[in-house]
Amino acid sequence: MREETKRIFESIDELKKAIEEGTIRVEDKLITKDKDGAAIFVVADIRDGWITFVRKFVLQDDKPMKRKDFDLIQWLNSDYMETLDKDLKAIMVAPDGQQLMDLPREMEVFGKNEYGVKEEGSRWEYFKKLNNRICGTGDDAEYSEWWWMNTPHRASAAYFCHCSYIGDADCIFASDAAIGVRPRLILAQRNQ
Secondary structure (H helix, E strand, O other): OOOOOOOEEOOHHHHHHHHHHOOOOOOOEEEEEEOOEEEEEEEEEEEOOEEEEEEOOOOOOOEOOEEOOEEHHHHHHHHHHHHOOHHHHHHEEOHHHOOOOEOOOHHHHHOOOOOEOOOOOOOOHHHHOHHHHOEOOOOOOOOOEOEEEEEEEOOOOOEEEEEOOOOOEEEEEOOOOOEEOOOEEEEEOOOO
């Protein structure tokens, strides 16, 4: 069986056309811009009328998850959101009261809750491949990075889960640690 070629969308119009035609696939890529300049978002999952994208590489600046004066999810939905292409922001959705910008959760990355609170859902198709969980700041990065998941630890909300530089689950103190960030966003499928 021949594997389908993954596509690269270089404009929001190309992306919208593929969504309307129903031809978008997991691992298709969108090239856009954000706070780091050029950014690539990859289709991580398609289900229940939603197309979920995750940033292919971690942002260049590590961030804590929570401190007294900082909340990573709030930062994604304010400062980071302001750096995204306006046409992309116009087609983003927040299903079921979720935030427009968020982070993947432990269940979505690993298909189970090894460290985090029990979550509903299942593993995203994209993260079934180990190589898609391991990433750095770009194709030419010398090292892979740890990156946050939006799942509090089951024993203490002071700890949050993250994906390690070798692609497995772990947890760390949320206010002291500054580690990588892979934002996720969601678009609606056609006829939704």
